[in-house]
Amino acid sequence: MSRDFDDFSVILLRPRRVQILRLLISQGTMKISDIRKLLNAPASSLYYDIEILKANGLIIKDGPYVKITSKGRALIEKADGILAQGPRKPGAKSEELTNILLMRPLTINMYRLGPNALLIYSTIIIVLGLVMAFMQGYELLLLIFVESNYLVPVGITTVSILAYLGIAxxxxxxxxxxEIIDLKLLSGILASLIPMSLYPTIMTLITPWVAPLPLSIIDALLKALLPLASLIVLATVLSMTSGKPVEYSLLFETIFLLIPSVIIYIALFK
Structure with missing residues (x-):
């Protein structure tokens, strides 16, 4: 019963997912690009919906082609009674704003690189950020870079990264x-570390050119926005791979990653 409810929520939360399933029932195997043209949907949103449907076993994706599974057929037949009156189509502008806030286009484009390439590029960017942090005397406390001093144990950055990956x-x-943990998931989790790993590099580049007062404001903004960007990217990655709404992932990440970071920062430096 609970699993059926989860499946219904997956398609009912986004009416376009119902349209995708119905198209596949009527047309059979289809190219994703053809579905996008028929539905006149933003590419990032459509790919996100397809990943959600795939993660829930409702469709099978083979390169640029998708087809519906028997589970998808059975589910859409059950949903027909619920959807008989027709769902309201959400506004295109509000959907586009949601996609931007959740950074879905960025995440979709990341995955188009392929898991191997994404893993390599993410590792390179993160390592460069950590090297810059070491050179400038920064340590990473879970999600927040702070200036190193005697209160910060040596190697806490490594522990923070391992904790981030483990918690994710x-x-x-x-x-x-x-249950399925594969290279696609691992590369996505690692890629979500990129936003906050940019903090040391950005600060290093702007410090010589910005006065102390605006620099402190920029520093505070970066410490707030870059970790938040990492949380949102991670939430979208976990949502796409698990099939759960992004709100669940973001809620858990906020509790298990952001709150401990703030507590540790306040305890050590305030």
Whole structure:
């Protein structure tokens, strides 16, 4: 019963997912680009919906082609009674704004690189950020870079990165009840570290050119916005791979990553 409810929520939360399933029932195997043209949908949103449907076993994706599964057929038949009156189509502008806020286009384009390339590029960018942090005397406390001093244990950055990866996998495996852990998931989690790993580089580049007062304001904004960007990218990655709404992932990440970071920062430096 609960699983059926989860499946219904997956398609009913986004009426376009119902349209995709119905198209596949009537047309059979289709190219994703053809579906996008027929539905006149933004590419990033459509790919996101397809990944959600795939993660829930409702469709099969083979390169640029998708087809509906028997589970998808059965589910859409059950949903027909509920959807008989027709769902309201959400406004295109509000949907576009949601996509931007959740950084879905960025995440979709990341995955188009392929898991191997994404893993390599992410590793390079993160390592460069950590090298810059080491050179400028920064340590990473879970999600927040701080200036190193005697209060920060040596190597806390490594521990923070391992904790970040471990907590992300814990959320995916036990809180989102997903079992398949593959290279696509791991590369996506690693890529979500990119925004906050940019902090040392940005600060290094602007410090010589910005006065102390505006620099402190920029520093505070970066410490707030870059970790938030990492949280949102991670939430979208976990949502796409688990099939759960992004709100679940973001809620768990905020509790398990952001709040401990703030507490540790306040305890050590305030």
């Amino acid at each position: 996998l814990f959320i995916y495996r036990y809180l989102l009840s997903s």
